[in-house]
Amino acid sequence: MSDSPKRPKNQLKSHIRAQNQELILCTAERVFARQGLAKTTTQMIADEAGLPKANIHYYYRSKKDLLEAVLERILQLWLDSVSQFNVELGPCHNLTRYISEKLEQSRLNPNASKVFAMALIGEEPFVLDYLRRYFVEELQKEKSTINTWVEQGLMKPVSVEHLFINIWAMTQTYADFDAQVKILLQKETLEEEDFMQAKQFVTRMVLLSCGIEEART
Amino acid sequence: MSDSPKRPKNQLKSHIRAQNQELILCTAERVFARQGLAKTTTQMIADEAGLPKANIHYYYRSKKDLLEAVLERILQLWLDSVSQFNVELGPCHNLTRYISEKLEQSRLNPNASKVFAMALIGEEPFVLDYLRRYFVEELQKEKSTINTWVEQGLMKPVSVEHLFINIWAMTQTYADFDAQVKILLQKETLEEEDFMQAKQFVTRMVLLSCGIEEART
DNA sequence: GTGTATTCTGACCAAATATTCAAGTTTTGT
DNA sequence: ACAAAACTTGAATATTTGGTCAGAATACAC
Known part of the structure; x- marks a missing residue:
């Protein structure tokens, strides 16, 4: 095309x-x-x-x-950059890494993140099709992985859909609505440090909600 | 004007x-x-x-x-509809109510929510000015209330800024990016039930991260 | 070097769209 | 009932903008 x-x-x-x-x-x-x-x-x-x-x-x-x-470029990046869950390593490690990678990606590619959000909020058919095609099945994999962990007693049972919806919401808000974040944090620009804090905050929330002991990374 | x-x-x-x-x-x-x-x-x-x-x-x-x-209309609604924190009632009640009201508002006024998000992501000066004028001081109040609760040992100390950034991110994602949510939940439309689940999920996350015993509402 | 494929670009066009206007119609105050 | 104010609206205008085109310039294969 x-x-x-x-x-x-x-x-x-x-x-x-x-x-x-x-x-x-x-x-x-x-x-x-x-x-x-x-x-x-x-x-x-x-x-x-x-x-x-x-x-x-x-x-x-x-x-x-x-x-x-x-x-297409952005969605490719999105899909590639975040590595899959690795069952072996357990929920704590994987979720921590996942959140970290998502936030890092938002920080390093704010433009990509924003364009994606704009297209999504505008319900561009191209993006919706892409989501339907790739992300739904992606989610299925994560879902079964998480179920395994639950069965092994490594974490509490949670709604995987809501978990991911909210992880995405939290990790992307810092790039997509950076204007709002800057105002609330009273900063001219968001530094690496702010993203580090966000990372800690979000990770803590997610791990606790999954009943996982917090790691000290 | x-x-x-x-x-x-x-x-x-x-x-x-x-x-x-x-x-x-x-x-x-x-x-x-x-x-x-x-x-x-x-x-x-x-x-x-x-x-x-x-x-x-x-x-x-x-x-x-x-x-x-x-x-202007939307921002007014936003400001009015969500009631202030009431120190007396403690963090559990207040946070639960706050999240509930925010999600309810997203559900009942999805258009308003979306227009606001669009203006925010587009960094409309009108919206940014409004945020600077009203929300920053708003946040200050919540901050001091939360500090009181922390001092009273009713909750753990948290970054109030990040707490609110993420509560807003989570509660608005269901309205603003409803297209994405629908795809992941595999639903044609979001029902009241979905918002109830979201409410529970988000509330749980927030309360746990604040070290508050979950209420059974 | 020569010819072919590719790239470049200024000028142009047609459609879309915000905004204005002036002449009408209705409402309102007294 | 009458005049002034408020409202309505079809038509015209000016501007913006996506997209085209034909010919010039350049790269490339042999």
């Missing part, structure tokens, strides 16, 4: 193509995050990327195509 | 005026929530309200004015 004209006869995209697409996607992600999905114009992206507008349209037929390419 | 022409000589707005503004604000809130802030056109609002577009502009000079009127 994102390759407008015929690609170079075989395998690899041309060097130029790959490079420009990368530039455009990165810039678009940034501008989308800053301006909002609908308020962003192709012109803004073009200007910020230092390219003429027509050049953007050479690589991405339409604004919709471009947005979807940006979203 | 939101009253374009001279108002009737004194006190009360004319009946017609009040009625039309009410209709327009309600409709606008709904359409904004459905379409997104930027994608919504005055024409859509006009059509859905059954009024000609020019009539909308008679009451609200610009789209921006209209959005701000809608937001």
